[in-house]
Amino acid sequence: MAKSLKQRLAILSDAAKYDASCASSGTQKRDSATSGGLGSTEGMGICHAYAPDGRCISLLKILLTNFCLYDCVYCVNRSSSNVERARFTAEEVVWLTLEFYRRNYIEGLFLSSGIIRSSDYTMEQLVRVAKDLRTLHNFRGYIHLKTIPEASPHLIEEAGLYADRLSINIELPTDQGIEQFAPQKHPARIRQSMSDLSLKIEAAKEPTLKTKRRQRFVPGGQSTQMIVGVDGATDATILGSSVDLYSRFRLRRVYYSAFSPIPDASSALPLSRPPLMREHRLYQADWLYRFYGFDVTEITSVRADGNLELDIDPKLAWALANRDRFPVDVNRADKEMLLRVPGLGTSSVPAILSARRHKRLRLDDLERLRVSVRKVRPFIMAEGWSPLRLTDRTDLRELFAPKPKQLSLFG
Amino acid sequence: MIRLGLRGRGDLAEWRDAARALLRAGVPPTDVDWRVQDGGADLFGLADDPLPPPDPSLSAPTVPAAFLTLADAVICHRDPSRFALLYRLLWRVQGERALLSIPSDPDVARAETLEKAIRRDAHKMKAFVRFKEMGPPHAGRRRFAAWFEPDNYIVARTSGFFQRRFTDMDWIIVTPKGSAAWDGQHLTLSDEPSQKPDLIDDTDDLWRTYFAHIFNPARLKVQAMQSQMPKKYWKNLPEADLIPDLIASAEDRMRDMIDREATQPKPFHYRIRERE
Numbered sequence: 035m036a037k038s039l040k041q042r043l044a045i046l047s048d049a050a051k052y053d054a055s056c057a058s059s060g061t062q063k064r065d066s067a068t069s070g071g072l073g074s075t076e077g078m079g080i081c082h083a084y085a086p087d088g089r090c091i092s093l094l095k096i097l098l099t100n101f102c103l104y105d106c107v108y109c110v111n112r113s114s115s116n117v118e119r120a121r122f123t124a125e126e127v128v129w130l131t132l133e134f135y136r137r138n139y140i141e142g143l144f145l146s147s148g149i150i151r152s153s154d155y156t157m158e159q160l161v162r163v164a165k166d167l168r169t170l171h172n173f174r175g176y177i178h179l180k181t182i183p184e185a186s187p188h189l190i191e192e193a194g195l196y197a198d199r200l201s202i203n204i205e206l207p208t209d210q211g212i213e214q215f216a217p218q219k220h221p222a223r224i225r226q227s228m229s230d231l232s233l234k235i236e237a238a239k240e241p242t243l244k245t246k247r248r249q250r251f252v253p254g255g256q257s258t259q260m261i262v263g264v265d266g267a268t269d270a271t272i273l274g275s276s277v278d279l280y281s282r283f284r285l286r287r288v289y290y291s292a293f294s295p296i297p298d299a300s301s302a303l304p305l306s307r308p309p310l311m312r313e314h315r316l317y318q319a320d321w322l323y324r325f326y327g328f329d330v331t332e333i334t335s336v337r338a339d340g341n342l343e344l345d346i347d348p349k350l351a352w353a354l355a356n357r358d359r360f361p362v363d364v365n366r367a368d369k370e371m372l373l374r375v376p377g378l379g380t381s382s383v384p385a386i387l388s389a390r391r392h393k394r395l396r397l398d399d400l401e402r403l404r405v406s407v408r409k410v411r412p413f414i415m416a417e418g419w420s421p422l423r424l425t426d427r428t429d430l431r432e433l434f435a436p437k438p439k440q441l442s443l444f445g
Numbered sequence: 446m447i448r449l450g451l452r453g454r455g456d457l458a459e460w461r462d463a464a465r466a467l468l469r470a471g472v473p474p475t476d477v478d479w480r481v482q483d484g485g486a487d488l489f490g491l492a493d494d495p496l497p498p499p500d501p502s503l504s505a506p507t508v509p510a511a512f513l514t515l516a517d518a519v520i521c522h523r524d525p526s527r528f529a530l531l532y533r534l535l536w537r538v539q540g541e542r543a544l545l546s547i548p549s550d551p552d553v554a555r556a557e558t559l560e561k562a563i564r565r566d567a568h569k570m571k572a573f574v575r576f577k578e579m580g581p582p583h584a585g586r587r588r589f590a591a592w593f594e595p596d597n598y599i600v601a602r603t604s605g606f607f608q609r610r611f612t613d614m615d616w617i618i619v620t621p622k623g624s625a626a627w628d629g630q631h632l633t634l635s636d637e638p639s640q641k642p643d644l645i646d647d648t649d650d651l652w653r654t655y656f657a658h659i660f661n662p663a664r665l666k667v668q669a670m671q672s673q674m675p676k677k678y679w680k681n682l683p684e685a686d687l688i689p690d691l692i693a694s695a696e697d698r699m700r701d702m703i704d705r706e707a708t709q710p711k712p713f714h715y716r717i718r719e720r721e
Contacts, residue, residue: 040654047658065609074610080572081673083684085660086692088669095659103717113717114710130651136589136614137576139652172613218721294663295699301707310664389549399549404558 042120043130049100049111050146052296053203054259054289056081058092058141058176061198061254071172073135073142075198079176080141093144093178094134098122098159102148106205106216107303108264110296111148117298124162131167135175142176142198143167149182157185157193164196178254181227183219190231194238199254199286202227207275211265215302228283231256235284255286262316263293263308270340273319273330280324290316315342322349325380326373346434350376353413354431361423363415365394376434377409409434447472447494450482451528454623454636455521455598457513463496464532468506470497474536479528511545512538518560521598530555566596567603573678574607574618577646586629588615592641592681598622601634608632649683656684662695663702 037045059079066073081090099121100111110117122130131143145163149156160179167173179193181202193200202224206212209221231252238251258279260272267275276288292313293303319342322328326349333348334340336355343351353360353376362375364386372383385403389395394417397407412421412430447467451459467477516531524530534552538544547553576589589611600618604625607616617626619639626633670688679685 040651043651043654044658047655051659051661066612067609070613072611072613074606076606076609078568080568082572083656083682084670084674085656086667086670086688086695087661087664088666088673089661089664090673091656091659094655096655105714105718113714116708116711133648134652134655136578136587136611137646137648137652138574138591138611139655292664294661295702296663297702298705298708299702307663310666385548388546392543392547393549395549402549402551402554 037120039126039130042122042126043096045118045120046097046100046122047095048297049097049117049148050095050144052110052291052294053095053144053146053180054089054291055178055201055257055287056090056092056095056144057178057199057254057257057287059254060286061176062250064174066172066174069172069174071174072132073173073175075141075174075176082139082141092141093176094131094140094142095144096122096127096130096146098124098127098145098147098156098163099150100148101150104149104216104218106219107300108205108215108261108293108296110298112300114300115298124159124166127163128166128171131163131175132171132173135173140175142178144178144180146180147182153182153184154186154189157182157189161189161193161196164193168196176254181231183224183227187230190227191234194231194234194252195250197252197254199257200231200252201257201259202231203259204228204275204279205259205261206265207260207267207272208265211267215264225283228256228258228279228285232283256283257285257287257289259289259291261291261293262313264304268334268340269312269316269319269342270331270334272316273323273334276320277323277330288320290320309344311344312342315344315348319348327370328352328374346431347376349374350434360413361415361421362413364400365390365415365417375410375413377406377413446476446478447497448478448480449496449528450480450493452636453481453520453525453528453598455601456636457517457520460516460520460528460531464535465506466496466499467532468535468539469499469503471500471503472497474529474533477529477532479526479532481525506535506539508535508538509542509545515545515556515560517602518563519556521563521602522559523597524559527559530559563597563599563602567599569678570595570599570603571606573674573682575649575681575683576611576616577644578648579644583615586613586615590616590642590644591618592639592644593618593620594677594681595620595622598636600625601636604632604634646683653684653687657687657691660691662691662698665692665695667692 057079061075063077064075079092081092083091085091101119101121102111102113105112105114127145134140145160147156147160164177164179167177177197178199179197181190181200183202204224205216205219212219212221235252235255238249241248262272279285279288290313292308292310294307319333322333323330333352336351337343342348362371369383369387372378372386382403382405389399396417397419401407449463519527519531530552534556544550545553548557570593574591574593576591579588579590600620600623608627615628618624619642621638623636624639
């Protein structure tokens, strides 16, 4: 019996939830006020709901189909899995996107697909959805398309004209991991595809000679995802791989997804899952690299085994391993060093720099700047405050580490 | 002491006119008793004092642009002390021109806290308003309505977002703190409170299906969800009543995934693999 739209929506959302990305920020600003039509993007992404897994729901994240020729061991949609299969038509995805958008459920669409018939055939279907949304329906909301591995360059180019973001998942941090767990995927070709896209994005930023206008091409950039805990890679390997992707292909984001139990899992998967906290620590480390001026090796060299601490965050772990760099004087230290103080961040540091031009800061000044004085106190000097020398304290870790408890059901 | 009552529904001009008159008359902040008008006050003879005439010996006051931006947000807050706080800042900034760049100053810090609350409230309104379709299109335009309950008087300052986004449809957002409506030509604002209308939209059922199925029961993080989507918003979100059951069944669903024996693939899997 044919499945209803609602039944297929259930199947194809279930099939899409393992992609962590739901970002709708960082694209060009546009709206429909003067041009008519529907939709806008105003810089900041909006999370329209949160699921009980704590994840933001910003986009309608679905697969066009979960039939797939590939047999990636970790994937719920691999060809050897017995999950229920379904398929949307391009028109149905367009309809769902517009109707969800009009009710303000979503910022736009994140469309991916299992690979059916061929990479090009699958990619053509995805491009058609984006093209119809933009050209037939004047849709100006956010569109993220998954790039199908091995799809022809002209299809990627066309996708880039309509999509805000394109992504192709590297899946695992090492080439051996990809070969072992995703036998139909080829790491070198995935990187080639990222590289080609990165060059096209750069080229489109140059104003054309004729019109002096910049071409609109993937304004939200490209992103990727790595699954954590399937192969034996350490956090140092994972983050090293991310840095490589950020710097070589100018990726906007690398997403980390702690592998979790899936329906009808393959027996080739590891029995134990990584704690969700590991994924959280990787995001924190990724943040320190991108916004706090840390080198990834500084963060990953704290422990000899190359993994991040689970019970304390990577910035605190770095500070405790580098006690000679503290205390930091909030009235004199430069921005770079202030950013390294556990408890100070990208919003409190500019506030400190601004305020200290006018007065010498005390602890209660910091409190008014919404800094947690309890947390920063051991690491800073302020007017009227100098801490015990950190090197003299043996109980610092205990001060911050949470009371021992089970981190996750399988931690 | 000068007693002044304002309607206080997020209109900066109302406060600005009074504050300008006070400043030009040289009235210090400690001599003003700012109040929010509540319909009944006048019955007890607590009428407003008249605004004092300007003092000709004072030069015309000026304000930095940053103050007006800050005030425009702070005035939307429901905190009854907002009028006095803003007047104190306005008074001080006449002599302390750099005041607003000292975020550790208690008045500045307080104003920034209120501003931040307004930003968050407006952001949550953009996120959690849910439009429901009202019958068939009218004159070629589809019509939608939403009920929302903001903490503060933010409907007017947030309405432009909805206008820029939902240009090709008619919509109205009604709240206990004012309403906004768009018909393709005009944005109509009101600061009068509204009653919750009865609204039903069948598409909510598809959205609820999506919400239930995009959730991964193997990664329950209830705290993370609630810090971003506090319970006070749930009653107006069509998907929220699914949450308790999704949480309650998550562990069993995960156990089931883990305990299940690996299955044999379907024939099509072997056909595909033979082609390799």
